[in-house]
Amino acid sequence: MSVSSGIAIDVKGLSKSFGGREVVHDLSMQVRRGSIYGFLGPNGSGKTTTIRILCGLLTPDSGEGTCLGYDILKDAEKIKRQVGYMTQRFSLYQDLSARENLEFVARLYGLADAQGAARDMIKRLGLSGREEQLAGELSGGWKQRLALGACTLPNPQLLLLDEPTAGVDPKARRDFWNEIHALAAEGLTVLVSTHYMDEAERCHEIAYIAYGHLLAHGTVEEVIAKSALTTYTVTGDDLNGLTSELTGKPGVDMVAPFGTSLHVSGRDVAALEASIAPWRRTSGLHWHQSSPSLEDVFIELMGRSRDNFQ
Amino acid sequence: MSAVDRPAPAQGPVPIHAVRERFGFLRRSYAMLIKEFIQLKRDRVSFAMIVMLPVMQLMLFGYAINTTPHHLPSAVLLQEDSDLARSILKALENTAYFRFLYEVHDVDDFDNLLKSGKVLFGVEIPRGFERAVRRGDKPALLVAADATDPVAASAAMGSLGMIVQTALKHDLYIGDPPEMPFEIRAHARYNPAASSSLNIVPGLVGTILTMTMLIFTALSVTREVERGTMESLLSMPIKPVEVMFGKIVPYVLVGFLQAFLIIGIGVGLFGVPVLGNLFLLALLSTLFITTNLSIGYTISTVVQNQLQAMQMSMMFFLPSILLSGFMFPFAGMPTWAQYVGECLPLTHYLRIVRAIMLKGATMQNLRFDTLALAALMLFAMTIAVTRFRRTLD
Ligand SMILES: Nc1ncnc2c1ncn2[C@@H]1O[C@H](COP(=O)(O)OP(=O)(O)O)[C@@H](O)[C@H]1O
Numbered sequence: 001m002s003v004s005s006g007i008a009i010d011v012k013g014l015s016k017s018f019g020g021r022e023v024v025h026d027l028s029m030q031v032r033r034g035s036i037y038g039f040l041g042p043n044g045s046g047k048t049t050t051i052r053i054l055c056g057l058l059t060p061d062s063g064e065g066t067c068l069g070y071d072i073l074k075d076a077e078k079i080k081r082q083v084g085y086m087t088q089r090f091s092l093y094q095d096l097s098a099r100e101n102l103e104f105v106a107r108l109y110g111l112a113d114a115q116g117a118a119r120d121m122i123k124r125l126g127l128s129g130r131e132e133q134l135a136g137e138l139s140g141g142w143k144q145r146l147a148l149g150a151c152t153l154p155n156p157q158l159l160l161l162d163e164p165t166a167g168v169d170p171k172a173r174r175d176f177w178n179e180i181h182a183l184a185a186e187g188l189t190v191l192v193s194t195h196y197m198d199e200a201e202r203c204h205e206i207a208y209i210a211y212g213h214l215l216a217h218g219t220v221e222e223v224i225a226k227s228a229l230t231t232y233t234v235t236g237d238d239l240n241g242l243t244s245e246l247t248g249k250p251g252v253d254m255v256a257p258f259g260t261s262l263h264v265s266g267r268d269v270a271a272l273e274a275s276i277a278p279w280r281r282t283s284g285l286h287w288h289q290s291s292p293s294l295e296d297v298f299i300e301l302m303g304r305s306r307d308n309f310q
Numbered sequence: 311m312s313a314v315d316r317p318a319p320a321q322g323p324v325p326i327h328a329v330r331e332r333f334g335f336l337r338r339s340y341a342m343l344i345k346e347f348i349q350l351k352r353d354r355v356s357f358a359m360i361v362m363l364p365v366m367q368l369m370l371f372g373y374a375i376n377t378t379p380h381h382l383p384s385a386v387l388l389q390e391d392s393d394l395a396r397s398i399l400k401a402l403e404n405t406a407y408f409r410f411l412y413e414v415h416d417v418d419d420f421d422n423l424l425k426s427g428k429v430l431f432g433v434e435i436p437r438g439f440e441r442a443v444r445r446g447d448k449p450a451l452l453v454a455a456d457a458t459d460p461v462a463a464s465a466a467m468g469s470l471g472m473i474v475q476t477a478l479k480h481d482l483y484i485g486d487p488p489e490m491p492f493e494i495r496a497h498a499r500y501n502p503a504a505s506s507s508l509n510i511v512p513g514l515v516g517t518i519l520t521m522t523m524l525i526f527t528a529l530s531v532t533r534e535v536e537r538g539t540m541e542s543l544l545s546m547p548i549k550p551v552e553v554m555f556g557k558i559v560p561y562v563l564v565g566f567l568q569a570f571l572i573i574g575i576g577v578g579l580f581g582v583p584v585l586g587n588l589f590l591l592a593l594l595s596t597l598f599i600t601t602n603l604s605i606g607y608t609i610s611t612v613v614q615n616q617l618q619a620m621q622m623s624m625m626f627f628l629p630s631i632l633l634s635g636f637m638f639p640f641a642g643m644p645t646w647a648q649y650v651g652e653c654l655p656l657t658h659y660l661r662i663v664r665a666i667m668l669k670g671a672t673m674q675n676l677r678f679d680t681l682a683l684a685a686l687m688l689f690a691m692t693i694a695v696t697r698f699r700r701t702l703d
């Protein structure tokens with residue numbers, strides 16, 4: 001293995017365009033071995049494209065780097081042996097049963113006992129009794145478990161999971177995340193893309209990407225701290241009216257409703273406080289300063305990136 | 311789905327299974343092959359088509375289409391070199407029905423030319439022919455035609471008497487009123503009754519195999535792309551050659567089943583003989599099946615979607631039907647069309663299958679067509695493997 005054996009993914013300056021439109025721009029990232037790395041960003045921000053570049057399915061227009069110590073440009077075949085990739089869209093064979101799909105993967109990777117490996121995985125996934133059902137007829141949660149099983153079957157060192165929990169109910173999502181933590185505890189590195197904030201909180205590190213630009217990365221605390229955002233939470237009557245009045249005022253970078261309250265945030269504390277001063281004394285409105293949530297940070301980042309890159 | 315039917319999350323570590331590094335190529339091809347087999351087994355419509363198509367086609371092509379031959383490749387077995395013999399040959403050649411490609415002096419050479427299909431027509435001028443004519447003995451002029459292609463053969467035979475008569479009158483060998491100084495003894499070899507089902511059945515083996523084999527593989531790669539399974543297949547350590555073998559081999563068996571059905575019906579219902587070696591027929595049929603599968607697979611690596619795959623298959627299938635000698639006698643086609651025909655696997659297979667079934671030809675006679683098929687197969691496979699896209703770019 002290479003010198004950076006503590007690093008599973010180490011890429012610099014990745015860019016990719018489709019038909020003249022840059023979808024990933026100068027993206028650099030490092031993922032430590034054994035960690036769960038969350039990849040967040042709105043739809044169309046380039047998450048899938050980046051993951052495909054990492055496992056050799058797309059060639060970047062520029063940039064370089066290693067994945068598990070192998071060059072992503074030259075050693076795609078070696079990377080494929082060690083990486084399990086769970087695609088965003090279900091990509092197992094719908095007309096093959098769960099067992100047949102697993103056996104297919106086991107044979108492709110050269111597992112000595114393909115049938116035994118498939119049987120063990122069915123047991124581990126709790127699929128017993130459903131193994132002869134066609135994959136296309138399984139429900140969403142089961143499909144997703146089967147897909148995870150298929151990509152962990154050949155004992156990869158790195159899992160690339162592309163929005164694995166999209167469209168899955170909360171209980172299945174929680175089970176899935178328990179599973180991911182169990183795998184990471186066994187030493188696997190997991191890169192998982194998502195747009196659920198609560199899932200971001202379960203990652204060791206996160207990166208936020210919008211319009212192809214990687215805007216922030218680090219632990220959740222680091223990302224929040226680095227945002228240098230000051231947030232006020234307001235509760236009270238007629239928050240809708242307040243939203244429209246505050247939006248666009250100097251120092252107010254973001255006004256976002258959260259349930260029954262409103263988050264008003266800005267990076268320039270003095271300007272923010274000057275702008276909200278007239279409303280702080282309004283009766284019926286309760287103001288208090290709070291630390292920004294991850295969601296506040298992302299919404300603010302996205303708003304800013306929209307101004308910059310679109 | 312309900313939360314009730316879901317078990318607790320997985321327990322215990324992922325079981326580790328040993329990995330074998332040797333024979334990777336065979337193992338991965340095998341994995342692909344098993345998968346394709348299961349998918350084929352589940353696809354009932356395709357399966358029904360495999361059986362229905364040959365039966366339907368056999369019923370539809372009851373009769374062949376009639377056309378006049380043109381420049382039939384011919385040979386002459388010259389056992390004496392006389393002026394009369396030369397006159398007859400020139401007269402035959404002047405009609406544009408025949409083109410004499412070979413002049414041989416040995417009966418075995420003559421037979422081999424006919425058997426290998428190098429010529430479809432042969433004239434034998436026996437020893438002492440001219441002297442017998444002068445004496446008024448009415449000797450026999452032997453004419454042999456390869457009637458496995460009955461349309462071409464019978465038209466040529468029919469015109470023979472007239473041509474010879476006119477020519478000899480011109481050369482003053484016969485007076486007026488014309489009276490033939492010799493007898494034309496025509497011999498329709500291999501298919502004496504000039505029965506078209508004898509010709510059609512072997513031809514159908516070839517066309518049906520072309521059509522089904524082409525379509526099955528032409529859809530195979532695009533189907534994976536459209537269903538999204540290609541993305542995960544490409545992320546696994548499998549090579550383009552292995553994907554190709556895995557996708558081709560199951561259909562070799564399907565092709566075999568079809569060939570068996572058609573020949574079975576042909577022999578049982580139409581009384582078509584199989585004079586040659588069945589093993590040779592099976593072997594060369596396998597080669598032909600694989601060639602078509604490779605071409606279909608190549609189509610599937612260059613098109614974008616299943617509709618294009620179907621259209622491109624048709625683009626290949628139509629010339630195959632028209633220019634291979636299935637619909638019209640090969641010898642009657644213009645030269646450019648014959649060149650195109652030589653590039654189509656069906657042309658070569660038609661010669662092979664007709665020769666083996668109806669003439670009892672051996673490998674010796676079929677070397678050229680066998681090599682041509684093999685060359686076309688390797689050509690298609692090479693394109694397919696290099697065209698196969700290993701990324702999603
Ligand atoms: N093969 C492709 N051809 C053209 N455009 C593409 C292709 N793949 C992705 N895109 C475009 O690139 C952008 C980023 O897509 P993607 O990486 O899938 O984003 P995400 O996964 O974050 O939703 C989208 O606007 C998408 O339309």
Ligand SMILES: [Mg+2]
Pocket residue numbers: 044047048049088162163
């Ligand atoms: Mg995506």
